Amino acid sequence: MAQLPDHLLKRAAEARAKAEGRPVDEILAEMKGESSPAPATASASGAPAPDAGSNSGSLRDLDAESTQYGIPKELLERAMFARARKDGTPVPAMAGAAAPAASATAAAPAAGPALAAVVSGPPPGVRTQRLLTVVQAGAIQGTTKEPADKVNVWPHLLAIEFVALLAMSAFLFILSAFMDAPLLEFANFNEQPNPSKAPWYFLGLQELLAYFDPQVAGVIIPGFGLAALAFIPYVDRNPSVRPSSRKFAISLFTVFFMGAAVLTIFGSFFRGPGFNFVFPWSDGIFFDDLLAILE
Template identity: 50%
Template sequence: MTEIPEHLLKRAQAAREKAAAESDAPADAGAGDSRIPDHLLERSKAARASGDGAVAVADKAAAVVASAPAGSVPVGAGPGGHTQRLLTVVKSGSIQETKAAPVDKVHTWPHLLAVEFVAALACTAFLFVFSWVVNAPLLHAADFNKTPNPSKAPWYFLGLQELLTMFHPMIAGVTLPGMGLVALILAPYVDRNTSNKPEDRKWMTSMMTLFLMFWAVLVIIGSFFRGPGFNFTFPWRDGIFFEL
Protein backbone atom coordinates (compact mmCIF):
# COMPACT_ATOMS: atom_id res chain seq x y z
CA MET A 1 0.00 0.00 0.00
CA THR A 2 1.47 3.35 -1.01
CA GLU A 3 1.68 6.20 1.46
CA ILE A 4 -0.36 9.36 0.98
CA PRO A 5 1.81 12.33 0.01
CA GLU A 6 2.22 15.00 2.63
CA HIS A 7 0.76 17.79 0.50
CA LEU A 8 -2.46 15.81 -0.01
CA LEU A 9 -2.82 15.30 3.74
CA LYS A 10 -2.36 19.02 4.33
CA ARG A 11 -4.92 19.81 1.62
CA ALA A 12 -7.45 17.45 3.18
CA GLN A 13 -6.91 18.96 6.63
CA ALA A 14 -7.36 22.48 5.24
CA ALA A 15 -10.58 21.41 3.51
CA ARG A 16 -11.97 19.99 6.75
CA GLU A 17 -11.13 23.16 8.67
CA LYS A 18 -12.67 25.34 5.97
CA ALA A 19 -15.85 23.26 5.91
CA ALA A 20 -16.15 23.46 9.69
CA ALA A 21 -15.67 27.24 9.63
CA GLU A 22 -18.29 27.70 6.92
CA SER A 23 -20.80 25.56 8.82
CA ASP A 24 -20.50 27.82 11.88
CA ALA A 25 -20.54 31.11 9.98
CA PRO A 26 -24.24 31.12 8.89
CA ALA A 27 -25.38 30.54 12.46
CA ASP A 28 -23.44 33.54 13.77
CA ALA A 29 -24.53 35.74 10.89
CA GLY A 30 -28.15 34.77 11.30
CA ALA A 31 -28.14 35.49 15.01
CA GLY A 32 -26.81 39.01 14.56
CA ASP A 33 -28.99 39.95 11.61
CA SER A 34 -32.39 41.18 12.73
CA ARG A 35 -33.72 41.14 9.16
CA ILE A 36 -34.02 37.34 9.13
CA PRO A 37 -37.51 36.25 10.24
CA ASP A 38 -37.78 34.28 13.45
CA HIS A 39 -39.40 31.25 11.80
CA LEU A 40 -36.45 30.94 9.41
CA LEU A 41 -34.01 31.09 12.31
CA GLU A 42 -35.95 28.40 14.12
CA ARG A 43 -35.95 26.21 10.99
CA SER A 44 -32.19 26.68 10.59
CA LYS A 45 -31.54 25.71 14.21
CA ALA A 46 -33.74 22.63 13.84
CA ALA A 47 -31.88 21.59 10.68
CA ARG A 48 -28.50 21.91 12.41
CA ALA A 49 -29.76 19.99 15.41
CA SER A 50 -31.02 17.12 13.21
CA GLY A 51 -27.80 16.92 11.19
CA ASP A 52 -29.31 18.19 7.88
CA GLY A 53 -28.61 21.33 5.91
CA ALA A 54 -25.24 22.96 5.54
CA VAL A 55 -23.62 20.95 8.33
CA ALA A 56 -24.50 17.65 6.68
CA VAL A 57 -23.30 18.89 3.30
CA ALA A 58 -20.05 20.11 4.78
CA ASP A 59 -19.50 16.83 6.57
CA LYS A 60 -20.08 14.90 3.36
CA ALA A 61 -17.73 17.15 1.42
CA ALA A 62 -15.08 16.73 4.07
CA ALA A 63 -15.60 12.98 4.18
CA VAL A 64 -14.86 12.63 0.49
CA VAL A 65 -11.45 14.18 0.78
CA ALA A 66 -10.77 12.96 4.29
CA SER A 67 -7.70 10.87 4.68
CA ALA A 68 -7.55 7.56 6.43
CA PRO A 69 -4.92 6.63 8.99
CA ALA A 70 -1.38 6.47 7.80
CA GLY A 71 -0.67 3.70 5.35
CA SER A 72 -4.22 3.42 3.97
CA VAL A 73 -6.15 4.85 1.02
CA PRO A 74 -8.17 8.10 1.48
CA VAL A 75 -11.92 7.75 1.83
CA GLY A 76 -13.64 8.14 -1.54
CA ALA A 77 -10.47 7.47 -3.54
CA GLY A 78 -10.51 5.45 -6.74
CA PRO A 79 -8.33 2.55 -7.90
CA GLY A 80 -4.72 2.96 -6.91
CA GLY A 81 -5.58 5.66 -4.38
CA HIS A 82 -6.25 8.33 -7.00
CA THR A 83 -8.74 11.03 -6.03
CA GLN A 84 -9.04 12.45 -9.56
CA ARG A 85 -10.41 10.99 -12.76
CA LEU A 86 -10.43 11.88 -16.46
CA LEU A 87 -13.86 12.42 -17.97
CA THR A 88 -13.03 12.65 -21.67
CA VAL A 89 -10.53 13.90 -24.18
CA VAL A 90 -11.77 16.10 -27.00
CA LYS A 91 -9.94 17.25 -30.08
CA SER A 92 -9.36 20.96 -30.15
CA GLY A 93 -10.75 22.83 -33.10
CA SER A 94 -12.79 25.75 -34.29
CA ILE A 95 -16.44 25.96 -33.31
CA GLN A 96 -17.52 27.45 -36.63
CA GLU A 97 -17.21 25.43 -39.82
CA THR A 98 -15.21 27.42 -42.34
CA LYS A 99 -15.42 24.90 -45.19
CA ALA A 100 -17.84 25.90 -47.93
CA ALA A 101 -20.67 23.51 -48.73
CA PRO A 102 -20.36 21.81 -52.17
CA VAL A 103 -22.79 22.98 -54.85
CA ASP A 104 -24.04 20.43 -57.40
CA LYS A 105 -24.35 22.96 -60.24
CA VAL A 106 -22.29 23.59 -63.35
CA HIS A 107 -22.21 26.32 -65.96
CA THR A 108 -24.44 26.08 -69.02
CA TRP A 109 -21.46 26.57 -71.28
CA PRO A 110 -19.70 24.35 -72.06
CA HIS A 111 -21.19 21.51 -70.00
CA LEU A 112 -24.80 21.62 -71.24
CA LEU A 113 -24.54 23.25 -74.65
CA ALA A 114 -21.71 20.97 -75.74
CA VAL A 115 -23.78 17.87 -74.98
CA GLU A 116 -26.84 19.31 -76.72
CA PHE A 117 -24.79 20.21 -79.79
CA VAL A 118 -23.40 16.68 -80.05
CA ALA A 119 -26.92 15.25 -79.62
CA ALA A 120 -28.22 17.51 -82.40
CA LEU A 121 -25.44 16.35 -84.72
CA ALA A 122 -26.22 12.70 -83.94
CA CYS A 123 -29.94 13.19 -84.68
CA THR A 124 -29.16 14.97 -87.94
CA ALA A 125 -26.85 12.16 -89.03
CA PHE A 126 -29.48 9.54 -88.16
CA LEU A 127 -32.19 11.35 -90.15
CA PHE A 128 -29.85 11.71 -93.11
CA VAL A 129 -29.01 8.00 -93.17
CA PHE A 130 -32.64 7.01 -92.59
CA SER A 131 -33.90 9.17 -95.46
CA TRP A 132 -31.17 7.75 -97.71
CA VAL A 133 -32.08 4.12 -96.96
CA VAL A 134 -35.89 4.24 -96.68
CA ASN A 135 -37.76 4.99 -99.89
CA ALA A 136 -40.69 7.33 -99.25
CA PRO A 137 -41.95 8.54 -102.65
CA LEU A 138 -44.78 11.00 -103.03
CA LEU A 139 -48.15 9.53 -103.95
CA HIS A 140 -50.20 10.59 -106.92
CA ALA A 141 -52.17 13.78 -106.88
CA ALA A 142 -55.18 13.83 -104.63
CA ASP A 143 -58.47 12.79 -106.25
CA PHE A 144 -61.63 13.69 -104.36
CA ASN A 145 -63.51 11.00 -106.28
CA LYS A 146 -61.18 8.31 -104.96
CA THR A 147 -60.45 8.52 -101.26
CA PRO A 148 -57.87 6.06 -99.91
CA ASN A 149 -59.28 3.47 -97.55
CA PRO A 150 -58.40 3.59 -94.74
CA SER A 151 -57.67 7.29 -94.59
CA LYS A 152 -55.31 7.82 -91.69
CA ALA A 153 -53.72 10.94 -90.30
CA PRO A 154 -49.96 11.13 -89.74
CA TRP A 155 -48.84 8.90 -86.89
CA TYR A 156 -48.44 11.82 -84.47
CA PHE A 157 -52.14 12.70 -84.99
CA LEU A 158 -53.44 9.13 -84.88
CA GLY A 159 -54.10 9.49 -81.16
CA LEU A 160 -56.65 12.23 -81.83
CA GLN A 161 -58.14 10.26 -84.71
CA GLU A 162 -58.49 7.25 -82.43
CA LEU A 163 -60.28 9.41 -79.85
CA LEU A 164 -62.78 10.43 -82.56
CA THR A 165 -63.89 6.80 -82.79
CA MET A 166 -64.67 6.74 -79.06
CA PHE A 167 -66.17 10.17 -78.27
CA HIS A 168 -68.13 12.96 -79.84
CA PRO A 169 -65.99 15.23 -82.06
CA MET A 170 -66.51 18.13 -79.63
CA ILE A 171 -65.14 16.05 -76.76
CA ALA A 172 -62.36 14.30 -78.67
CA GLY A 173 -61.19 17.32 -80.66
CA VAL A 174 -61.75 20.24 -78.28
CA THR A 175 -62.55 19.27 -74.70
CA LEU A 176 -59.91 16.62 -74.02
CA PRO A 177 -57.02 18.43 -75.80
CA GLY A 178 -58.05 21.66 -74.07
CA MET A 179 -57.99 19.98 -70.68
CA GLY A 180 -54.54 18.64 -71.49
CA LEU A 181 -53.25 22.11 -72.35
CA VAL A 182 -54.73 23.58 -69.17
CA ALA A 183 -53.09 20.80 -67.14
CA LEU A 184 -49.72 21.61 -68.72
CA ILE A 185 -50.16 25.29 -67.87
CA LEU A 186 -51.07 24.55 -64.24
CA ALA A 187 -48.37 21.91 -63.71
CA PRO A 188 -45.64 24.35 -62.52
CA TYR A 189 -48.06 25.86 -59.99
CA VAL A 190 -49.28 22.50 -58.68
CA ASP A 191 -45.86 20.93 -58.20
CA ARG A 192 -43.49 23.48 -56.64
CA ASN A 193 -40.73 20.99 -55.90
CA THR A 194 -37.43 22.42 -57.15
CA SER A 195 -35.55 19.13 -57.12
CA ASN A 196 -34.31 17.74 -60.42
CA LYS A 197 -34.16 14.14 -59.20
CA PRO A 198 -36.92 11.75 -60.35
CA GLU A 199 -37.17 10.11 -56.93
CA ASP A 200 -38.12 13.49 -55.45
CA ARG A 201 -40.80 14.19 -58.09
CA LYS A 202 -42.86 11.01 -57.82
CA TRP A 203 -46.25 12.64 -58.39
CA MET A 204 -45.30 14.54 -61.54
CA THR A 205 -43.28 11.59 -62.84
CA SER A 206 -46.29 9.31 -62.40
CA MET A 207 -48.63 11.74 -64.16
CA MET A 208 -46.26 12.16 -67.12
CA THR A 209 -45.77 8.40 -67.39
CA LEU A 210 -49.52 7.79 -67.46
CA PHE A 211 -49.99 10.46 -70.13
CA LEU A 212 -47.27 9.03 -72.37
CA MET A 213 -48.56 5.48 -71.99
CA PHE A 214 -52.13 6.58 -72.76
CA TRP A 215 -51.08 8.45 -75.89
CA ALA A 216 -48.73 5.67 -77.04
CA VAL A 217 -51.51 3.09 -76.78
CA LEU A 218 -53.83 5.26 -78.89
CA VAL A 219 -51.15 5.73 -81.57
CA ILE A 220 -50.35 2.01 -81.70
CA ILE A 221 -54.01 1.07 -82.02
CA GLY A 222 -54.60 3.63 -84.76
CA SER A 223 -51.47 2.58 -86.66
CA PHE A 224 -51.62 -1.22 -86.59
CA PHE A 225 -55.13 -2.22 -85.47
CA ARG A 226 -57.26 -0.12 -87.83
CA GLY A 227 -58.09 -1.39 -91.30
CA PRO A 228 -60.49 -0.42 -94.12
CA GLY A 229 -63.23 1.88 -92.92
CA PHE A 230 -61.06 2.51 -89.85
CA ASN A 231 -62.49 -0.66 -88.36
CA PHE A 232 -60.67 -2.67 -85.73
CA THR A 233 -58.57 -5.48 -87.22
CA PHE A 234 -55.77 -7.79 -86.16
CA PRO A 235 -52.54 -7.11 -88.08
CA TRP A 236 -51.44 -10.77 -88.00
CA ARG A 237 -54.72 -11.79 -89.65
CA ASP A 238 -55.68 -8.97 -92.05
CA GLY A 239 -52.32 -7.27 -92.56
CA ILE A 240 -50.99 -3.85 -91.64
CA PHE A 241 -52.71 -0.81 -93.10
CA PHE A 242 -50.10 1.75 -92.23
CA GLU A 243 -47.78 3.91 -94.31
CA LEU A 244 -45.02 6.23 -93.18
Protein backbone atom coordinates in the same frame (compact mmCIF):
# COMPACT_ATOMS: atom_id res chain seq x y z
CA MET B 1 -20.63 32.50 -45.60
CA ALA B 2 -22.51 29.63 -47.16
CA GLN B 3 -21.43 26.17 -46.10
CA LEU B 4 -19.34 24.62 -48.87
CA PRO B 5 -20.23 21.03 -49.79
CA ASP B 6 -17.65 18.51 -48.61
CA HIS B 7 -16.73 17.25 -52.08
CA LEU B 8 -15.93 20.77 -53.28
CA LEU B 9 -13.84 21.43 -50.20
CA LYS B 10 -11.98 18.18 -50.77
CA ARG B 11 -11.30 19.00 -54.43
CA ALA B 12 -9.97 22.44 -53.50
CA ALA B 13 -7.77 20.93 -50.82
CA GLU B 14 -6.38 18.39 -53.26
CA ALA B 15 -5.57 21.07 -55.81
CA ARG B 16 -3.84 23.18 -53.19
CA ALA B 17 -1.95 20.17 -51.83
CA LYS B 18 -0.67 19.45 -55.33
CA ALA B 19 0.38 23.05 -55.85
CA GLU B 20 2.10 23.48 -52.50
CA GLY B 21 3.42 19.93 -52.11
CA ARG B 22 1.82 19.41 -48.71
CA PRO B 23 -0.35 16.54 -47.47
CA VAL B 24 -4.07 16.82 -48.28
CA ASP B 25 -5.22 16.10 -44.73
CA GLU B 26 -3.26 19.00 -43.31
CA ILE B 27 -4.74 21.48 -45.78
CA LEU B 28 -8.23 20.09 -45.35
CA ALA B 29 -7.98 20.51 -41.60
CA GLU B 30 -6.70 24.03 -42.09
CA MET B 31 -9.57 24.95 -44.42
CA LYS B 32 -12.17 23.53 -42.10
CA GLY B 33 -10.54 25.30 -39.16
CA GLU B 34 -10.84 28.66 -40.91
CA SER B 35 -14.56 28.39 -41.38
CA SER B 36 -15.17 27.59 -37.69
CA PRO B 37 -15.18 30.32 -35.03
CA ALA B 38 -11.99 28.88 -33.50
CA PRO B 39 -9.51 31.70 -34.43
CA ALA B 40 -11.34 34.27 -32.29
CA THR B 41 -10.93 32.24 -29.12
CA ALA B 42 -7.39 31.34 -30.03
CA SER B 43 -6.24 34.94 -30.26
CA ALA B 44 -8.18 35.85 -27.13
CA SER B 45 -6.27 33.29 -25.13
CA GLY B 46 -3.00 34.69 -26.38
CA ALA B 47 -2.02 31.75 -28.60
CA PRO B 48 -1.87 32.99 -32.19
CA ALA B 49 -3.29 30.82 -34.98
CA PRO B 50 -0.60 28.84 -36.81
CA ASP B 51 -1.03 30.75 -40.06
CA ALA B 52 -1.10 34.21 -38.51
CA GLY B 53 1.65 33.28 -36.10
CA SER B 54 4.19 32.71 -38.80
CA ASN B 55 3.42 36.17 -40.14
CA SER B 56 3.41 38.10 -36.92
CA GLY B 57 6.39 36.32 -35.43
CA SER B 58 8.74 37.50 -38.14
CA LEU B 59 10.23 40.94 -38.21
CA ARG B 60 9.01 42.91 -41.22
CA ASP B 61 11.30 45.42 -42.83
CA LEU B 62 8.83 47.69 -44.60
CA ASP B 63 11.55 49.88 -46.08
CA ALA B 64 13.09 46.90 -47.81
CA GLU B 65 9.72 45.58 -49.00
CA SER B 66 8.81 49.02 -50.26
CA THR B 67 11.88 49.22 -52.47
CA GLN B 68 11.63 45.57 -53.52
CA TYR B 69 7.97 45.66 -54.69
CA GLY B 70 7.75 49.35 -55.55
CA ILE B 71 4.85 49.98 -53.15
CA PRO B 72 4.81 53.13 -50.98
CA LYS B 73 5.66 52.35 -47.39
CA GLU B 74 2.54 53.91 -45.90
CA LEU B 75 0.35 51.63 -48.03
CA LEU B 76 2.20 48.58 -46.77
CA GLU B 77 1.74 49.80 -43.23
CA ARG B 78 -1.95 50.41 -43.70
CA ALA B 79 -2.46 46.99 -45.25
CA MET B 80 -0.60 45.39 -42.36
CA PHE B 81 -2.70 47.13 -39.72
CA ALA B 82 -5.94 46.49 -41.55
CA ARG B 83 -5.09 42.83 -41.86
CA ALA B 84 -4.20 42.61 -38.20
CA ARG B 85 -7.40 44.33 -37.15
CA LYS B 86 -9.56 42.15 -39.41
CA ASP B 87 -8.02 38.88 -38.27
CA GLY B 88 -7.76 39.92 -34.63
CA THR B 89 -4.09 38.97 -34.63
CA PRO B 90 -1.22 40.97 -33.19
CA VAL B 91 0.48 43.50 -35.46
CA PRO B 92 3.80 42.18 -36.72
CA ALA B 93 6.88 43.91 -35.48
CA MET B 94 8.53 46.40 -37.81
CA ALA B 95 12.21 46.97 -38.13
CA GLY B 96 13.05 50.16 -36.28
CA ALA B 97 9.71 50.26 -34.45
CA ALA B 98 8.61 48.94 -31.06
CA ALA B 99 10.11 45.76 -29.62
CA PRO B 100 8.71 42.56 -31.21
CA ALA B 101 7.68 41.02 -27.91
CA ALA B 102 5.54 43.98 -26.93
CA SER B 103 3.43 44.13 -30.07
CA ALA B 104 3.16 40.37 -30.44
CA THR B 105 1.09 40.06 -27.27
CA ALA B 106 -1.17 43.02 -27.96
CA ALA B 107 -4.30 42.39 -30.03
CA ALA B 108 -4.92 44.86 -32.84
CA PRO B 109 -8.05 46.72 -31.63
CA ALA B 110 -6.27 47.45 -28.35
CA ALA B 111 -2.91 48.14 -29.98
CA GLY B 112 -2.53 51.48 -28.26
CA PRO B 113 -2.59 55.12 -29.24
CA ALA B 114 0.62 54.90 -31.25
CA LEU B 115 -1.02 52.59 -33.77
CA ALA B 116 -4.31 54.44 -33.91
CA ALA B 117 -2.46 57.48 -35.18
CA VAL B 118 -0.96 55.51 -38.06
CA VAL B 119 -4.12 53.64 -39.14
CA SER B 120 -6.31 55.85 -41.30
CA GLY B 121 -10.11 55.77 -41.09
CA PRO B 122 -12.42 55.99 -38.11
CA PRO B 123 -11.30 54.67 -34.71
CA PRO B 124 -12.33 51.10 -33.90
CA GLY B 125 -15.89 50.66 -32.74
CA VAL B 126 -17.22 53.75 -34.53
CA ARG B 127 -19.79 53.06 -37.26
CA THR B 128 -19.81 55.41 -40.20
CA GLN B 129 -22.94 54.04 -41.84
CA ARG B 130 -26.50 53.83 -40.59
CA LEU B 131 -29.37 51.52 -41.36
CA LEU B 132 -31.83 53.03 -43.82
CA THR B 133 -34.02 50.08 -44.61
CA VAL B 134 -34.06 46.29 -44.58
CA VAL B 135 -34.80 44.73 -47.96
CA GLN B 136 -36.63 41.45 -47.71
CA ALA B 137 -34.87 38.56 -49.43
CA GLY B 138 -36.57 36.71 -52.26
CA ALA B 139 -36.84 38.20 -55.75
CA ILE B 140 -39.03 37.13 -58.69
CA GLN B 141 -36.09 35.39 -60.26
CA GLY B 142 -33.78 33.17 -58.29
CA THR B 143 -30.60 35.18 -57.93
CA THR B 144 -29.02 33.53 -54.87
CA LYS B 145 -25.69 32.03 -55.77
CA GLU B 146 -25.15 28.67 -54.16
CA PRO B 147 -21.68 27.23 -54.48
CA ALA B 148 -22.10 24.79 -57.37
CA ASP B 149 -19.91 22.22 -59.02
CA LYS B 150 -19.42 23.66 -62.50
CA VAL B 151 -17.45 22.84 -65.63
CA ASN B 152 -16.46 24.93 -68.64
CA VAL B 153 -18.88 24.72 -71.56
CA TRP B 154 -15.86 24.66 -73.85
CA PRO B 155 -14.68 21.97 -74.26
CA HIS B 156 -16.86 19.72 -72.10
CA LEU B 157 -20.41 20.55 -73.24
CA LEU B 158 -19.65 21.74 -76.77
CA ALA B 159 -17.79 18.51 -77.55
CA ILE B 160 -20.81 16.44 -76.47
CA GLU B 161 -23.19 18.65 -78.46
CA PHE B 162 -20.99 18.42 -81.54
CA VAL B 163 -20.96 14.62 -81.39
CA ALA B 164 -24.75 14.60 -80.89
CA LEU B 165 -25.18 16.82 -83.97
CA LEU B 166 -22.94 14.58 -86.05
CA ALA B 167 -24.75 11.45 -84.89
CA MET B 168 -28.16 12.95 -85.67
CA SER B 169 -26.99 14.19 -89.08
CA ALA B 170 -25.50 10.82 -89.93
CA PHE B 171 -28.63 8.98 -88.81
CA LEU B 172 -30.91 11.27 -90.83
CA PHE B 173 -28.65 11.12 -93.87
CA ILE B 174 -28.47 7.33 -93.91
CA LEU B 175 -32.20 7.01 -93.23
CA SER B 176 -32.94 9.37 -96.13
CA ALA B 177 -30.53 7.63 -98.46
CA PHE B 178 -32.34 4.31 -98.07
CA MET B 179 -35.93 5.33 -97.35
CA ASP B 180 -37.94 7.52 -99.68
CA ALA B 181 -40.63 9.86 -98.37
CA PRO B 182 -44.06 8.67 -99.55
CA LEU B 183 -45.65 10.25 -102.61
CA LEU B 184 -48.96 8.64 -103.58
CA GLU B 185 -51.18 9.44 -106.58
CA PHE B 186 -52.24 12.98 -107.42
CA ALA B 187 -54.76 14.47 -104.97
CA ASN B 188 -58.24 13.36 -106.01
CA PHE B 189 -61.24 14.92 -104.30
CA ASN B 190 -63.58 12.23 -105.64
CA GLU B 191 -61.76 9.21 -104.32
CA GLN B 192 -61.26 8.95 -100.59
CA PRO B 193 -58.79 6.23 -99.64
CA ASN B 194 -59.98 3.67 -97.12
CA PRO B 195 -58.91 4.11 -94.39
CA SER B 196 -58.01 7.82 -94.37
CA LYS B 197 -55.75 8.61 -91.48
CA ALA B 198 -54.48 11.87 -90.04
CA PRO B 199 -50.71 12.40 -89.55
CA TRP B 200 -49.41 9.94 -86.97
CA TYR B 201 -49.19 12.44 -84.10
CA PHE B 202 -52.96 13.02 -84.41
CA LEU B 203 -53.83 9.33 -84.63
CA GLY B 204 -54.39 9.15 -80.86
CA LEU B 205 -57.14 11.73 -81.31
CA GLN B 206 -58.54 9.93 -84.32
CA GLU B 207 -58.60 6.77 -82.23
CA LEU B 208 -60.61 8.65 -79.57
CA LEU B 209 -63.12 9.56 -82.33
CA ALA B 210 -63.97 5.87 -82.52
CA TYR B 211 -65.19 5.94 -78.90
CA PHE B 212 -66.64 9.41 -78.30
CA ASP B 213 -68.69 12.09 -79.95
CA PRO B 214 -66.48 14.17 -82.29
CA GLN B 215 -66.94 17.25 -80.13
CA VAL B 216 -65.65 15.37 -77.08
CA ALA B 217 -62.86 13.42 -78.76
CA GLY B 218 -61.68 16.04 -81.24
CA VAL B 219 -61.90 19.26 -79.24
CA ILE B 220 -62.82 18.95 -75.59
CA ILE B 221 -60.42 16.15 -74.55
CA PRO B 222 -57.35 17.57 -76.37
CA GLY B 223 -58.29 21.11 -75.33
CA PHE B 224 -58.56 20.23 -71.66
CA GLY B 225 -55.49 18.01 -71.94
CA LEU B 226 -53.43 20.87 -73.30
CA ALA B 227 -54.72 23.29 -70.68
CA ALA B 228 -53.96 20.76 -67.92
CA LEU B 229 -50.45 20.31 -69.32
CA ALA B 230 -49.86 24.06 -69.34
CA PHE B 231 -51.09 24.47 -65.77
CA ILE B 232 -48.95 21.68 -64.29
CA PRO B 233 -46.44 24.09 -62.69
CA TYR B 234 -49.21 26.06 -60.98
CA VAL B 235 -51.11 23.01 -59.75
CA ASP B 236 -48.17 20.93 -58.55
CA ARG B 237 -47.17 22.74 -55.33
CA ASN B 238 -44.64 20.12 -54.27
CA PRO B 239 -41.27 21.92 -54.28
CA SER B 240 -39.19 18.73 -54.40
CA VAL B 241 -37.63 17.44 -57.61
CA ARG B 242 -36.60 14.09 -56.15
CA PRO B 243 -38.52 11.25 -57.84
CA SER B 244 -39.07 9.48 -54.50
CA SER B 245 -41.05 12.42 -53.14
CA ARG B 246 -43.14 13.02 -56.28
CA LYS B 247 -44.65 9.58 -56.71
CA PHE B 248 -48.18 10.84 -57.34
CA ALA B 249 -47.19 13.44 -59.97
CA ILE B 250 -44.96 10.98 -61.80
CA SER B 251 -47.57 8.21 -61.73
CA LEU B 252 -50.30 10.51 -63.01
CA PHE B 253 -48.15 11.89 -65.84
CA THR B 254 -46.96 8.41 -66.79
CA VAL B 255 -50.55 7.13 -66.97
CA PHE B 256 -51.54 9.93 -69.38
CA PHE B 257 -48.30 9.66 -71.35
CA MET B 258 -48.68 5.90 -71.81
CA GLY B 259 -52.37 6.35 -72.57
CA ALA B 260 -51.57 8.77 -75.38
CA ALA B 261 -48.83 6.48 -76.69
CA VAL B 262 -51.11 3.41 -76.65
CA LEU B 263 -53.91 5.31 -78.44
CA THR B 264 -51.46 6.55 -81.08
CA ILE B 265 -49.97 3.09 -81.67
CA PHE B 266 -53.46 1.62 -81.76
CA GLY B 267 -54.67 4.19 -84.28
CA SER B 268 -51.56 3.72 -86.40
CA PHE B 269 -51.25 -0.05 -86.61
CA PHE B 270 -54.49 -1.64 -85.39
CA ARG B 271 -56.99 0.25 -87.54
CA GLY B 272 -57.78 -0.80 -91.10
CA PRO B 273 -60.47 -0.12 -93.71
CA GLY B 274 -63.41 1.80 -92.28
CA PHE B 275 -61.20 2.46 -89.26
CA ASN B 276 -62.18 -0.99 -88.02
CA PHE B 277 -59.97 -3.03 -85.74
CA VAL B 278 -57.33 -5.17 -87.48
CA PHE B 279 -54.41 -7.27 -86.38
CA PRO B 280 -51.36 -5.83 -88.16
CA TRP B 281 -49.63 -9.24 -88.35
CA SER B 282 -52.53 -10.99 -90.10
CA ASP B 283 -54.53 -8.25 -91.86
CA GLY B 284 -51.68 -5.95 -92.90
CA ILE B 285 -50.62 -2.48 -91.84
CA PHE B 286 -52.62 0.54 -92.97
CA PHE B 287 -50.20 3.31 -92.12
CA ASP B 288 -49.04 5.39 -95.08
CA ASP B 289 -46.50 7.47 -93.11
CA LEU B 290 -44.24 4.44 -93.02
CA LEU B 291 -45.04 3.23 -96.54
CA ALA B 292 -41.37 3.06 -97.48
CA ILE B 293 -40.53 0.64 -94.66
CA LEU B 294 -43.58 -1.52 -95.10
CA GLU B 295 -43.19 -2.11 -98.83
